[in-house]
Amino acid sequence: MSAILIKCDDFEAMKSFYRDRMNLATVKEGDNWIVLDTGSGGELVLGGDTGGDTFAVAFTKADLGPAREALVDIAPTETEKHSDMHRFFVKDPDGNTVLVID
Template identity: 70%
Template sequence: MFGELTATLIKCADFEAMRTFYRDRLGLPTVKEGENWIVLDTGEGRELVLGGDTGGDTIALAFTKADLEAAREELASAGPSEIERHDTMHRFFVRDPDGNTILIND
């Protein structure tokens, strides 16, 4: 297992409309936000990130608390990116067989 599925990230064509819909209409509480991104609490330690780094795709899934070296080695045949530092964590990206982005971080 490569950590826990803890976040769904969505790139937004219209960030303000997306934030209004998920935060105000659906009532998801804000965890933190910045310029053109917001993290919303979806319950049970899970988050929805709007406008965050999706690895270039429209949607990405994030697994946290992973052993990055072991996960990257196990996924070597899927062509993972290099491990990089991002804010307070380290991470890498890999794509599933349909081309969806998977973010794995510590």
């Protein structure tokens, strides 16, 4: 796992808490989203696309074709372009959203 994405009810408060109070460095930022460096090789994405849920875990640098094919029995979404990458979503056995990104 390389990232956790959190949908924010109060984006500015969440950004202030994690960036300023928890001292996480900004990797990149846009309108109503920010990517923060967790300091341990991972990223915390606030306000990012979580597939409609409150949070999602993300695996990056995946070979999307084989990854999606391995999960086809649990109905992953279609692969889609997102920013400068491609991705798909799938649910784990407990119903949590998992994001797989190339």
